[in-house]
C-alpha cells in the first residue's frame with residue numbers, strides 16, 4: 001500500500017501523533033509526504049518516507065499527479081480549516097483528484113483513524 005501523508009503547519013503535531021499511534025501498520029506501507037510533513041515524520045517517528053516538495057512549492061501537485069497515475073491507495077491530509085493558504089489552488093486540485101480517482105481521503109484525525117482501520121486493518 002502507498003499512503004500519502006500531508007499536514008498543514010498547525011496540524012503537524014497531530015500528524016506526528018497519528019503516525020506514532022499507527023506506526024505498526026503504517027510502517028508496512030510506502031509513505032509519500034510533502035516536504036516539511038515528511039521531515040517531521042522521519043525525525044520524530046523513525047519511519048522512512050518518500051518526501052516530495054513542500055506543499056507551497058508544488059508538493060501537493062506532485063502527490064496529486066501520483067493519484068492521477070493511480071499509484072496512491074489512500075490520503076491523509078490534515079488541513080488547517082482556520083488559516084488561509086497561499087497555495088489554495090494546489091490544495092483544491094489534490095482534493096479534487098482524490099474524488100476523480102475515487103481514492104480514500106481523510107482530512108481530520110477522526111476520519112484518518114477510520115481510513116487506517118478500513119484500508120490497513122490497523123487499530
Ligand SMILES: O=C(CO)COP(=O)(O)O
Nearest residue numbers: 034035036037054055056
Ligand atoms: O502545505 C502543505 C499542504 O498543502 C504541506 O506542506 P509541508 O508538509 O511542506 O508543510
